Amino acid sequence: MRQISPIFKREFVGYFRSPVAYVFLIVFLLSSVLLAFFAGGFFRGRVATLESYFYFHPWLFLFLVPAAGMRLWSEEKRSGTVELLFTLPITTLEAVIGKFLAAWAFLALAILMSFPMPITLAYLGAPDWGVIISGYAGSILMGGAYLGVCSLMSALTKNQVISFVLSVFICVILVLLGTSMFSGFMTGFLGMPVAFADAIANFSYLTHFDAFTKGVIDPKDVLFFFSLMGFTLFLNVVALER
Amino acid sequence: MIEVKGLVKTYGTKRAVDGVTFTVKRGDILGFLGPNGAGKSTTMKMITGFLRPDAGTAMVDGIDVTVDPVAVKQKLGYLPESAPAYPEMTVEEFLGFIAEVRGFRAADAKRAQVDRAINLTHLAPVRKQSIETLSKGFKQRVGFAQALLHDPGVLVLDEPTDGLDPNQKNEVRSLIKNMASAKAVILSTHILEEVDAICNRVIIISRGKVVADETPERLRARQPGARLDEIFRTLTHGDI
Ligand SMILES: Nc1ncnc2c1ncn2[C@@H]1O[C@H](COP(=O)(O)OP(=O)(O)OP(=O)(O)O)[C@@H](O)[C@H]1O
Ligand SMILES: [Mg+2]
Numbered sequence: 001m002r003q004i005s006p007i008f009k010r011e012f013v014g015y016f017r018s019p020v021a022y023v024f025l026i027v028f029l030l031s032s033v034l035l036a037f038f039a040g041g042f043f044r045g046r047v048a049t050l051e052s053y054f055y056f057h058p059w060l061f062l063f064l065v066p067a068a069g070m071r072l073w074s075e076e077k078r079s080g081t082v083e084l085l086f087t088l089p090i091t092t093l094e095a096v097i098g099k100f101l102a103a104w105a106f107l108a109l110a111i112l113m114s115f116p117m118p119i120t121l122a123y124l125g126a127p128d129w130g131v132i133i134s135g136y137a138g139s140i141l142m143g144g145a146y147l148g149v150c151s152l153m154s155a156l157t158k159n160q161v162i163s164f165v166l167s168v169f170i171c172v173i174l175v176l177l178g179t180s181m182f183s184g185f186m187t188g189f190l191g192m193p194v195a196f197a198d199a200i201a202n203f204s205y206l207t208h209f210d211a212f213t214k215g216v217i218d219p220k221d222v223l224f225f226f227s228l229m230g231f232t233l234f235l236n237v238v239a240l241e242r
Numbered sequence: 243m244i245e246v247k248g249l250v251k252t253y254g255t256k257r258a259v260d261g262v263t264f265t266v267k268r269g270d271i272l273g274f275l276g277p278n279g280a281g282k283s284t285t286m287k288m289i290t291g292f293l294r295p296d297a298g299t300a301m302v303d304g305i306d307v308t309v310d311p312v313a314v315k316q317k318l319g320y321l322p323e324s325a326p327a328y329p330e331m332t333v334e335e336f337l338g339f340i341a342e343v344r345g346f347r348a349a350d351a352k353r354a355q356v357d358r359a360i361n362l363t364h365l366a367p368v369r370k371q372s373i374e375t376l377s378k379g380f381k382q383r384v385g386f387a388q389a390l391l392h393d394p395g396v397l398v399l400d401e402p403t404d405g406l407d408p409n410q411k412n413e414v415r416s417l418i419k420n421m422a423s424a425k426a427v428i429l430s431t432h433i434l435e436e437v438d439a440i441c442n443r444v445i446i447i448s449r450g451k452v453v454a455d456e457t458p459e460r461l462r463a464r465q466p467g468a469r470l471d472e473i474f475r476t477l478t479h480g481d482i
Contacts, residue, residue, distance in 0.1 A: 006342035010328070017330040080326035084388070087290045087322070088343045089315040 003090040007098025008105075015106050028064055028110040032056065033117065049127060053117060054135045054213040058175050058205050061146045066167035068107055069150025070160045072099050073240070077158035092237050100151050100233060107143045111136065131215035138212020141225040142205055146171055148232030155239040171205075178204025243268050243396055243426035244289065248298035251284050258284045260450035261298070266426045266443075268395075271418065273441035273458075274430040277478050281450040282430040283323050286398050289428070290320045302396055316344075319394035321402055325385025329374035333365055333384055336373060337391060344392040359387040362417060364410075378405040386414065390421075397421075399429040403436065415440050434470040448478040 015021040036053035076082040085095060121127040149170050154163040176182050178201045186197040201207050208221040244266040251259040259281040266272050276282050287293040289300040291311035300307045300314075307314040327336055337356045346352045360369055363383045368376060373384060382405045389397060402418070403411045418427060419440045431437065437444050437458055444461050446454040454461060454477055465473050 003343060006339060009342075010331075010339045014328070014330065079329070080322065080324065081328055083287070083292050083322045084326050087292050087315055087318070087320045088340070089312050089345075090343060091312060 001094060001097075003094040004098040004101070007090065007095055008102045011099050011102035012105055015102075021106070024064070024068055024106075025110050025113060028060075029113050031064075032060055033114060035060065036117070050117060050121070050132050050135055051213055053114065054139055054209075057139050058142065058209055061143060061205075062168060062171050062175060064110075065107065065143060065146035066150045066153075066164050066171065068110075069103055069147050070154050070164040070167060072103060072151050073155040073236075074158050074160045074163045078160075092240050096151070096233055096236050096240065100147065100229075100236075103147055103151065104140075104144050107147060108140045111139050111143060128215065131213075134212050134215045134217050137217065138209050138221070141212075141222065142209050145205065145225040145228040148229040148236075149174070152232045152236045152239065155236050174203065174205050176204070177201055178206030243303055244428065245301040246285070246289060246298070247300070249285060249288050249295050249300065250297040251281075251288060251293060252296055257450050259288070259295075262447065262450070262452055263298075264445055264452065264455055266428055268426050269423055270443055271422045271427045271429065271441045273437035273444045274428055274447070275432075275434070275437065275444060275474065276430075276447040280447045280478070282447060283400055285447070286320075286400050286428065286430065287322075290318055290398055291315055292322075317394055317396055319389035319392065319397045321385045321389040321397075321399045323400040324404075325382050327373045327381065327384050327388070330372060332370050332372050333360070333376075333387075334369045336384065337387060340388050340391050346392075355391055359391045362390060363387040364413070379407060379410060382406060383410070395425055397425055397427045397429075399427065401431060402429055403431065403433065411436075434474060438470070446474065446477050453477045 015024075032053065035056040036050075039056065073082075076085060086092070118127060118129075118132050121132075150163075150167040153166040153170065154160070156166070157163050183197040183201055186192045186200065187194055202224075208224045211218050211221055246262060246264050249259050249262045250257070262281070262285050264272075274282050274285075284293065288295045289302070289307065291307045291314055294308065302314045302317050305313050305317075328339075331339070334356060337359055338352060341352045341355045344355075346355045360366055363386050365380070365383055365387055368380055373381060376384065382402075386399070386402055389399065397418075399418075403414050406414060415436065418429070421427075422440075429441075441458060444454065444456060444458055445452055461473060462468075462470070465476065
């Protein structure tokens, strides 16, 4: 595991060697903040919370996380640098973890760049910092769980477009499973038992993110996000070693 | 130092490498020849642990690459065909990354290793330039520098002089020759004179099989008076 740190460092700094990082950070910040203001009614609510900001994250991540993760392995495969990487004395697991952590740290940075919002809140009112911190924690954890899917998809192909489209597709499914529309469809239209619909909804990002935005950090939710990351990264190693 | 036994690799229905066996000892410079598509690069990828062989093994210093690939990779320096490197990094950053992965973590050790590799391959004028802006020959030298960085006991070089100007070709050849006494070197090439100039052994492979494994002198003695390319053509005539 000693080799994770140089891989991490190269990958993380690598984001800033190209304009990709700056475009991504700005687009992420603008779209998340604008959604909170115009669609979420950030100021209209007259309550000092970031709920309207975090509310859109699962939908925003649907496109932005695959955009950040699509190049992780596809790019290495296309340019032939995988051959260089995997003839250096590192294991596949170290490479997968190193690259994943770098992308995750980058994503966390994008999320945390909205810090002027809670500061504004503190200036205007008296926000509940516990709720804000749990919202950020949930968002970052959920981002990692999206990214695991994207990293896996990008290991399957050397084409970044395919990698992006597949990631969006899987993430859309993992979001929709948790919508009330979908569970209504399951229980009403298909006549499934409510317990079954709930069990399915358990596999959704939405279901596990909700409590975080209300200030509740449930170990079950934390475990879900970490399990999804672990599972996708395990498959990622398998996909690269095949 | 390198023992290759019965390596086989099949792509779909095509046997790219079909039971290749040879050994390379310390002090040897082995020239790996063969027509395009003969299986040279594929064999090298299996020796360096990038591809898993379908059958057979490669041992480096007594370590089986299919059993302990990381240990083998520590001992090897490998220049892949067309010298891949991260295009957005500068030469210095890239070699610094390689040094860190190769275990030179302390700043001064890292710097010493990078400087040594840069001097050996004459990269000093472009050390702060990003790799994507380098000419083909300089990119090739970066790949060579990367392979030499940790002064490995075994070098596997896939067409090391490809894209170099005549001066640099000579420079790289004498560099390899001077280092070789303490190393085992395998290099593939399409330049037959290169074999004459530096190799003390030649292997010719054709359609995945070894068709000749001897010294350059013995190879010449096969058809006295003939040019090397004529001998090459006779040995590989089945492969077009
Ligand atoms: N990933 C792959 N998928 C399918 N076939 C492959 C793949 N890689 C190599 N081959 C085939 O295996 C054979 C051997 O290829 P290899 O690259 O080892 O040849 P080579 O001797 O290095 O040739 P060259 O002199 O052109 O570099 C070729 O027929 C090639 O088409
Ligand atoms: Mg080749």
